[in-house]
Structure formats: C-alpha cells, structure tokens
Amino acid sequence: MSGKGLVTPGPTMKARSKVAVGDPQLQAALSNLDLRLFTAGVVQAEHPEWKDRVAEIRRETLADLDGWIDKLESKLLSLGVVVHRAATPEEARRYIIGLAQREGVARVIKSKSMATEEIDLGRALEAVGIESVETDLGEYIVQLADERPSHMITPAIHKTLGQIADVLSKEAGTDLPVVREPLTAWARDKLREKFVGADMGITGANFVAADTGTIVVVTNEGNGRFCTSLPRIHVAVVPVEKVIPRFDDLGVLLPTLVMSATGAKMSNYLSMVTGPRREGEIDGPEQLHVVLLDHNRRVLLGTPYEDMLGCIRCGACLNVCPVYRSVGGHAYDSSYSGPMGKILTPLVTGGEEGRDLPFASTLCGACTEACPAEIPLADLLVRLRADLRTPGPVVVAGADQPAPPPALPVDHAGRSPAAHPAARRKPGEGYATPVTRIHVPTRRAPWSRRRAGFEAWARLWSYPSTYRASLAVGRLGAKVLRPKAGWVRRAPMLHAWTDSRDVLVPAGATFRERWAARERGDERW
Amino acid sequence: MPDEREPRASAPRAAARRVALFATCVVDAVTPDTGVATVRLLEAAGCVVEFPVAQTCCGQPAINSGEPEAATRLARHFIEVFEPFDAIVAPSGSCAAMVHHWYTRLLDGGWRQRAQAVAEKTFELSDYLVEELGRPDLGARLEGTTVTVHDACHGLRNLGLKSSARTLLETAGATIVEMAEPEMCCGFGGTFAVKYEEISAHLADDKLEHGGATGARYLTSGDGACLMHLEGRRRRTGTGPECVHFADLLADALPAPTRPVAR
Numbered sequence: 001m002s003g004k005g006l007v008t009p010g011p012t013m014k015a016r017s018k019v020a021v022g023d024p025q026l027q028a029a030l031s032n033l034d035l036r037l038f039t040a041g042v043v044q045a046e047h048p049e050w051k052d053r054v055a056e057i058r059r060e061t062l063a064d065l066d067g068w069i070d071k072l073e074s075k076l077l078s079l080g081v082v083v084h085r086a087a088t089p090e091e092a093r094r095y096i097i098g099l100a101q102r103e104g105v106a107r108v109i110k111s112k113s114m115a116t117e118e119i120d121l122g123r124a125l126e127a128v129g130i131e132s133v134e135t136d137l138g139e140y141i142v143q144l145a146d147e148r149p150s151h152m153i154t155p156a157i158h159k160t161l162g163q164i165a166d167v168l169s170k171e172a173g174t175d176l177p178v179v180r181e182p183l184t185a186w187a188r189d190k191l192r193e194k195f196v197g198a199d200m201g202i203t204g205a206n207f208v209a210a211d212t213g214t215i216v217v218v219t220n221e222g223n224g225r226f227c228t229s230l231p232r233i234h235v236a237v238v239p240v241e242k243v244i245p246r247f248d249d250l251g252v253l254l255p256t257l258v259m260s261a262t263g264a265k266m267s268n269y270l271s272m273v274t275g276p277r278r279e280g281e282i283d284g285p286e287q288l289h290v291v292l293l294d295h296n297r298r299v300l301l302g303t304p305y306e307d308m309l310g311c312i313r314c315g316a317c318l319n320v321c322p323v324y325r326s327v328g329g330h331a332y333d334s335s336y337s338g339p340m341g342k343i344l345t346p347l348v349t350g351g352e353e354g355r356d357l358p359f360a361s362t363l364c365g366a367c368t369e370a371c372p373a374e375i376p377l378a379d380l381l382v383r384l385r386a387d388l389r390t391p392g393p394v395v396v397a398g399a400d401q402p403a404p405p406p407a408l409p410v411d412h413a414g415r416s417p418a419a420h421p422a423a424r425r426k427p428g429e430g431y432a433t434p435v436t437r438i439h440v441p442t443r444r445a446p447w448s449r450r451r452a453g454f455e456a457w458a459r460l461w462s463y464p465s466t467y468r469a470s471l472a473v474g475r476l477g478a479k480v481l482r483p484k485a486g487w488v489r490r491a492p493m494l495h496a497w498t499d500s501r502d503v504l505v506p507a508g509a510t511f512r513e514r515w516a517a518r519e520r521g522d523e524r525w
Numbered sequence: 526m527p528d529e530r531e532p533r534a535s536a537p538r539a540a541a542r543r544v545a546l547f548a549t550c551v552v553d554a555v556t557p558d559t560g561v562a563t564v565r566l567l568e569a570a571g572c573v574v575e576f577p578v579a580q581t582c583c584g585q586p587a588i589n590s591g592e593p594e595a596a597t598r599l600a601r602h603f604i605e606v607f608e609p610f611d612a613i614v615a616p617s618g619s620c621a622a623m624v625h626h627w628y629t630r631l632l633d634g635g636w637r638q639r640a641q642a643v644a645e646k647t648f649e650l651s652d653y654l655v656e657e658l659g660r661p662d663l664g665a666r667l668e669g670t671t672v673t674v675h676d677a678c679h680g681l682r683n684l685g686l687k688s689s690a691r692t693l694l695e696t697a698g699a700t701i702v703e704m705a706e707p708e709m710c711c712g713f714g715g716t717f718a719v720k721y722e723e724i725s726a727h728l729a730d731d732k733l734e735h736g737g738a739t740g741a742r743y744l745t746s747g748d749g750a751c752l753m754h755l756e757g758r759r760r761r762t763g764t765g766p767e768c769v770h771f772a773d774l775l776a777d778a779l780p781a782p783t784r785p786v787a788r
Binding site for chain 2: 014017018021022322323326327359360361362363364365366368369379382384385386388389450451454455457458459461462464467471474487489496497499500501502503504506508509510511512514515516525
C-alpha cells in the first residue's frame with residue numbers, strides 16, 4: 001500500500017521495523033498486548049474440541065465455496081436483499097459509491113470492518129464528498145488521527161492513552177483529561193450526533209449463514225447495532241469466505257471467535273440481520289445490500305493457500321506473534337497485519353503488495369498453535385517464501401495447479417443465481433480437487449542469486465568431502481581474519497550479526513575431527 | 526502445551542542401543558563441545574554411539590529461505606546417510622523437527638515413504654533419553670545449580686517437547702526456575718537473525734530479561750543456534766544468565782573421567 005496513515009513509515013518491512021523497535025511511545029503502547037497474551041489459549045484450554053469443529057466447518061465451506069455462495073445469494077434475494085458480486089475492490093467501491101450518490105447519501109456511519117479497510121472504502125467515500133464516520137471507538141481514534149488501524153480487534157493499540165487524549169482533544173477543541181472514562185464519554189456523545197441523521201450504515205460481517213441469509217456482526221460497543229438499524233440503507237461488505245453453511249454453526253463459531261479475540265465468553269453486542277425492514281416492523285433499514293467481495297480469493301481454492309480462507313479474523317495470531325508484539329501493525333503497511341496479514345496481503349493483492357512480509361517471521365509457529373481454525377500459518381509463510389520467487393501473483397491459472405474457478409459474474413444485482421450456471425457447482429466437484437500438501441513450489445521459479453547460492457551450497461553439502469572442505473575453508477578464513485577464537489565483538493563480513501551481538505569464532509577441531517581422533521583411540525578427544 | 530503423543534512402550538533397558546548421532550552442522554562447525562557432550566550423555570544412558578561421517582546438514586536454512594529445491598537435495602542426502610540406523614539422535618529440536626515436519630512435505634513418492642520411515646526414528650536428544658529410552662537418570666549431579674529453560678520453538682511446537690529437558694535437569698538435582706513466557710521465541714529464526722536484526726535483538730533482550738528475573742545461573746535450551754544468538758546478545762549487553770545447551774550442563778556434571786568406549 002501507499003504507506004499512508006502509518007506511525008512507522010518506511011519503504012520496506014525491515015525499514016519500518018527498525019523505526020518501530022526504536023519508538024518508545026509505540027513500545028509503551030504495545031506492552032498492553034501482553035495482557036491479552038493468554039486469551040488465544042483459552043479456547044484450547046477450555047474447549048479443545050472446538051478447534052477441530054471450527055476447522056471442519058471452515059473446510060466444509062471452502063470445499064464448495066461457490067455452492068454455498070449461490071445458496072446464500074438465493075436466500076438473500078428471497079429476503080429482498082440486493083446482492084452484488086464484486087470481483088475487485090474497485091468494483092465494490094464503485095457499486096457502493098454509486099448507490100450512495102443515487103440515494104443522495106450525505107453521511108455514512110461505519111462499523112468496524114476489515115473488508116472495508118481492505119478496499120479502503122472510507123477514504124473513497126470521503127474523496128467524493130460523502131462524510132464517512134468510523135463508529136468503533138478505536139477506529140474513530142485512528143480516523144481522527146488520519147492513521148490506519150494497527151490491529152484487527154483493537155485498532156488503536158499502537159497509541160498510548162496520552163496520545164489518544166491528544167487526538168480527541170484536538171477534535172473537541174478543548175483539553176480533555178488523560179483519563180479513560182471521560183475520554184470515552186466524550187467520544188460517545190460525539191458519535192451519537194453522527195449516528196442520528198446518517199443515511200447509510202456500512203458494516204462488514206463476521207459470518208453470513210447460507211441457510212437463513214443472516215448477517216452476523218460482533219461488536220463490543222453497540223455501534224454495529226446503530227449502523228445496521230438506524231440509517232435507511234445498510235450495506236454489508238462480505239468477503240466470499242465469510243459464508244457459513246448453517247445458522248446453527250454459529251453455536252461454535254461465535255464463542256470461538258470471541259474467546260480467541262478477547263478471552264471473553266461472548267461479546268457485549270451481537271447483531272443478526274436477516275433481510276431489510278419488513279412490513280409492520282418498526283426499525284431496520286429500508287434497503288439492505290450485500291456486496292460479495294472476491295478480490296483474488298476464489299483463485300486460491302484447491303491450492304494449499306485455500307486454508308487461509310478459513311481465517312475468522314480473531315487476531316489471536318497477532319497477539320502471540322513475537323514480531324507483531326515487537327513492531328505493531330503499522331510496520332506491515334497493509335490492512336491485515338501479523339501472521340495472517342503476512343500471508344493474506346500478497347495473496348489478495350495478486351502479489352502486488354507485501355511481498356517482503358512472509359520473510360519477516362522467525363517461523364516460531366506460535367501463530368499456527370494459536371489459530372482456532374487450524375490454519376497452518378507458519379507452513380504457509382514458508383511456502384510463500386518459495387512461491388514469491390516468481391514475479392506476479394502467487395497463484396495463477398497454470399498447468400501446475402488445478403484449473404482456476406471461473407471469474408465471479410460482475411454485475412447482476414437482484415438477479416437470480418440461476419442466471420449464472422457457470423458459478424454453480426455440486427459438492428465434490430471442481431474446487432474440491434484433492435489438495436496435495438507437498439511443498440513443491442506452485443510454479444517453476446526463475447533463477448536468482450539467492451537460488452543459485454542455495455543450490456550451490458546444497459550441492460557442496462550433499463557430499464561429505466566437499467562439506468568437509470567447506471568447513472576447513474571456514475576455519476582457515478576465521479583464523480586468518482580473526483586469530484582470537486571464542487566470543488568476539490566484531491568479525492569481518494558478519495556485521496549483520498555483530499551489530500547487535502557477539503559472535504562465537506570456533507576454536508580448534510570440528511566435531512568430526514574430534515570424532516576421528518576418538519576413533520584413533522585418543523582419550524582426550 | 527499438552528503432550529498429545531501416544532505414550533511409548535517402555536524400552537528395553539538392558540540391551541545397549543545403537544544410536545546414530547546427527548551432530549548438526551552448527552555443532553560440527555561451531556560448538557563441537559556440545560557434540561562431545563551429547564555422545565557422553567548417550568553413552569551414560571548405555572547407548573553405543575555411531576557417527577556416520579557422510580552427514581552434513583538437515584537443509585533447514587534452504588527451506589526457510591524459500592529454496593525448497595536445495596532443501597530437497599539435502600533431505601535426500603540425510604535420508605541416504607541415516608536410513609540404515611535404528612535410531613538417529615540430534616542435540617537440536619529444530620533440526621529433528623526439520624526431518625519430522627518438512628521431509629515428508631518436500632518429497633514425493635518413494636522418497637516420501639523413506640522420509641516417513643527416517644522421521645519415525647529421528648529424535649531430539651532429551652526426548653530420546655527420557656521418552657524413548659526411559660533413562661532420565663544419567664548420573665549427572667547438578668545439586669545447587671539453578672537453571673531456567675527456554676522452550677525452543679520447533680522442538681516445542683513441531684515435536685511436542687516440553688518436559689524432557691526439564692526432567693533430565695531435575696533428575697540430576699538442578700533447581701528449575703521458570704521464566705515468564707518460556708515458550709516465547711528468542712528471536713533467532715535462522716536468517717531472520719540478520720535480516721531483521723533489530724526485531725531479533727529486541728526479542729533476545731526480552732528473553733534474557735525474563736531469564737535474568739528468575740535469578741537462575743543458567744538459561745538452557747535444546748537448540749545451539751538459539752543459544753548462540755542469546756549468548757552473543759548477553760555478552761554484548763551484559764544482561765541475563767549464561768546461555769548453555771542442556772547437554773553441556775549435564776555432561777559437565779557427569780561423574781568424569783570420560784571413558785572412551787573400546788571399539
């Protein structure tokens with residue numbers, strides 16, 4: 001992305017990380033994350049069987065994603081919902097802006113939504129003169145600061161209380177106290193003014209049930225309820241993988257999401273919207289629009305990256321990630337940060353953004369362990385490192401992978417899905433091609449210096465004689481350049497290591513030489 | 526993390542076990558003392574240790590750098606070298622995890638089956654001594670020594686190692702003082718340590734601070750590369766306990782002298 005709205009600017013993740021690690025305010029703010037550390041473990045500890053069930057539901061959905069989308073669409077249409085399938089962020093934005101302009105919308109109120117972040121909807125609305133107000137407190141703070149959210153659950157986690165007071169005081173035009181309650185009360189009053197008289201409410205969706213057409217929005221502040229019920233138009237931006245087969249699946253999905261996100265048993269608010277206002281009902285929107293967003297997701301079906309679409313956006317992988325906890329979300333320069341962001345960003349942007357992100361990981365696997373949807377995040381990071389050697393999108397139509405699904409039909413708002421037979425498929429057909437989890441690169445990679453270097457190294461170390469010779473050369477080099485063995489502060493060519501740590505210059509024999517001495521009967525080997 | 530693996534059948538203790546030592550390239554080239562310590566511990570447990578000299582590296586640096594073809598080449602070499610042996614033991618959870626987790630994902634067909642067979646008999650050192658052999662008592666004496674244990678990531682999360690190194694140390698009489706967040710990554714991460722040096726050092730500082738807060742004399746773990754990173758940082762900043770491989774701690778506490786096995 002463009003780097004706008006970042007407290008840690010820089011051209012690469014490495015550059016931004018350096019800024020982030022050295023930013024004392026950010027580090028102070030991030031220490032609040034430590035409090036949440038154990039929340040990811042709650043589900044595992046209390047309900048180990050939930051993870052398997054969640055993963056099962058997500059895999060069942062993805063095995064026939066288009067089928068479930070069709071089913072959902074039929075149901076939504078029967079409820080009087082207008083459905084728009086958008087292949088790209090531009091299409092989604094165009095549809096929503098066009099709708100707002102047609103309907104004479106002056107102000108939009110937004111509930112927290114990663115999908116609208118992904119398509120940068122708020123800024124797009126503002127650009128055409130429509131006021132767009134984020135109504136989640138954290139989102140409101142970052143919007144006022146002209147920044148980007150840095151955590152998918154706690155968007156302003158990168159800010160200290162003092163910084164938040166500054167932002168709100170500036171908007172208030174008076175000095176507010178640096179105390180949580182009065183700051184929140186001020187924002188609450190201010191946001192109430194914005195809710196009243198808004199023409200359009202925009203939300204994402206945590207889940208959408210295919211059998212009932214119910215849009216589920218989880219919040220802790222009740223702002224989501226305002227957005228879905230107060231304005232005359234409600235637009236839900238729904239990435240395709242948010243569909244779930246059955247309303248009943250929420251029984252395990254909702255508590256898993258909430259516990260993984262915050263450690264609470266359930267969120268303060270839970271909004272379930274099934275269709276627009278019906279005759280005789282006293283509230284709810286006159287119009288309900290669902291924008292189904294693909295954005296390079298369906299092309300992942302049938303590939304090892306399909307697993308990533310199982311993500312329920314709980315943020316558990318961020319909270320346990322040593323890298324996220326060190327640098328915060330802005331270092332990723334993407335709507336999605338943390339381990340899931342490192343994977344999702346290069347995938348959904350078609351390889352145009354975040355190509356360096358998968359390398360910014362120690363591969364410790366804490367994310368995989370924490371993920372309540374059993375997504376092998378660390379493995380996908382490793383796989384991406386190989387697949388990103390090839391320029392362009394990570395996954396493209398080609399001989400080395402299953403045929404891609406047909407593109408989503410572009411604009412058929414209000415029409416029956418039966419009009420799009422290409423999008424229909426039976427369970428077990430098409431995308432359900434058995435996924436080989438073998439780590440062969442998705443495509444043949446071009447040669448690079450890195451690849452040639454590793455290939456040469458692997459060849460040398462595939463033979464004991466050349467391996468031995470390379471160790472000997474290393475020893476000789478160490479001896480010539482740094483005669484003193486043991487721990488040293490500096491060594492030639494190793495500055496990337498020695499800038500922050502001492503290095504151990506090996507002394508004496510290698511292990512294999514000592515073993516050879518033992519074989520010869522040397523007792524002091 | 527709970528150990529979800531099936532409990533292993535109790536191993537015969539009388540008959541000497543033939544064990545192939547996979548020293549790992551780090552131990553071979555940089556910290557050979559840890560290799561010697563590993564041999565001494567295995568022998569103290571009654572094993573006959575062999576060192577297949579054709580061994581090199583497990584290939585992890587390649588796959589973690591996004592070069593699976595190079596990693597596959599080394600995976601095949603590892604399998605060819607080690608498949609004749611009944612048991613393969615490495616003083617590194619990370620290298621053993623490479624064999625367990627990645628070889629079957631890198632290789633296909635017949636090679637995949639061979640990878641599976643080799644993985645099933647490849648063990649991290651403490652895991653082999655405690656779980657497979659059932660020999661936590663090696664005769665080492667560490668009474669009065671306080672240690673804190675860092676759970677190195679790949680051993681912990683790919684192999685399910687949590688208690689075995691602690692069991693060895695406690696059986697030797699050491700006092701274990703747990704640090705805050707023992708399962709948090711130390712920040713080494715292979716090439717990450719130099720590519721993202723700032724984050725890497727930041728994480729090492731957290732680990733050393735947590736370790737230091739326990740008052741333990743040693744911070745120990747089962748992976749030499751993590752320890753090299755932590756000890757290097759400790760020597761630079763002067764904060765934290767001395768970072769030592771548990772094999773070195775235990776072998777130094779064996780009732781010496783070292784007796785070379787007659788061959």
